């Protein structure tokens with residue numbers, strides 16, 4: 001019996017799958033209920049956006065790139081604008097930079113709350129899903145009031161921003177944040193004390209700091225394994241130098257730690273938004289941008305809600321870019337799923353996958 | 366054993382089916398290349414603020430249980446055949462709702478090499494909900510209008526249903 005070669009049984013998941021809102025395909029080799037291997041196949045939502053940027057002009061690209069991802073749209077637009085502004089040698093007024101940061105942090109809040117709900121749903125904890133999405137509407141209302149749209153906000157223009165925050169708006173934002181802060185405290189309590197929920201998260205999908213570094217994880221997923229990696233702190237962009245955030249780290253390395261890190265980051269976002277609202281620099285919102293961008297190439301890095309977002313932009317001196325390359329956080333983090341799946345129960349797979357907060361649409365472009 | 370029903374019975378049965386379908390349609394969501402924006406808004410419609418379930422609409426996973434296919438995004442090369450397959454797996458009668466500018470016309474992604482077109486170039490669409498992304502209210506309105514159109518006869522439904530524009 002010992003020598004008898006067990007047949008491999010493969011469980012395919014996706015591309016159309018109820019647990020994932022986006023198409024991705026996974027194959028888990030299982031022995032009984034235990035996973036012995038995992039592969040991932042991506043690219044179902046590949047549209048070819050990078051290539052398409054080459055026949056649109058600099059301004060049109062802002063709106064196209066924003067639509068790489070509906071969840072972190074502002075991050076994409078901001079990374080692109082920062083890069084193009086660097087190439088053109090334009091300095092953006094401090095007020096615009098601060099507003100960019102405010103919206104970026106709001107986006108983080110909405111993204112993390114969204115993730116909290118989806119991840120809770122994977123664990124079968126639908127009450128938390130409904131609660132966190134109900135509270136997420138608060139930040140959606142703030143974003144809509146500020147920018148006019150719930151999802152693709154188009155706050156950035158090349159050379160600045162197109163929305164302003166006045167005293168009245170600031171007050172309504174503060175009010176919303178107070179409510180959210182109170183709710184977030186409750187969520188932190190839930191994910192760290194709810195016994196049933198902890199059974200699904202504690203010790204699941206564990207990575208050591210060394211493993212996390214070797215896999216090249218980024219964002220909250222890496223910070224949950226105590227890897228100090230946050231672009232906002234390492235190389236501050238927009239107004240992060242004047243309004244710094246502190247990095248949230250956790251030594252846990254498991255799913256619970258990923259919940260805790262993301263929820264703690266929310267508090268950091270609330271704090272820094274309030275700080276900016278109190279000390280919003282005065283001045284213009286936009287600078288004039290040239291139609292043609294000087295020849296040259298540059299990289300721009302920012303911290304999207306899921307981790308480091310990287311843009312490479314090359315200009316040939318014309319009205320259109322010569323090449324734009326985007327590297328999104330999810331591609332790094334997929335290594336976590338394939339790397340830690342082995343040895344877990346099949347039922348844990350959706351949780352491990354949700355724990356890294358995958359974004360297929362960013363990833364495939 | 367086969368049961369043969371009289372004319373009247375069949376008619377009554379059809380009415381019951383229609384009543385059930387209108388009061389509790391099950392929907393499946395398929396993303397054929399969208400940017401996520403539309404998808405999160407669809408998800409938002411089932412959460413407490415908007416609560417699509419009060420109309421009896423339930424979002425669930427398998428195409429074989431679904432009456433309504435909610436599509437988002439342009440159709441990518443990779444997703445085209447899968448979209449067709451999901452559509453074919455659904456039992457008749459089936460209805461398709463295209464959510465978002467991309468699903469209607471390709472939107473911002475027109476001309477990308479990975480995009481083969483929009484939803485109604487691949488499968489027939491019954492209702493269109495424009496916006497980038499449409500607000501959850503708009504999505505609910507679209508679905509409810511579609512349900513309203515189900516009350517009409519099957520011939521009228523197939524001729525494109527009621528366009529929600």
Ligand code: SF4
Nearest residue numbers: 400402465466467497
């Ligand atoms: S319509 Fe807009 S939000 Fe919806 S998938 Fe297309 S780009 Fe994204």
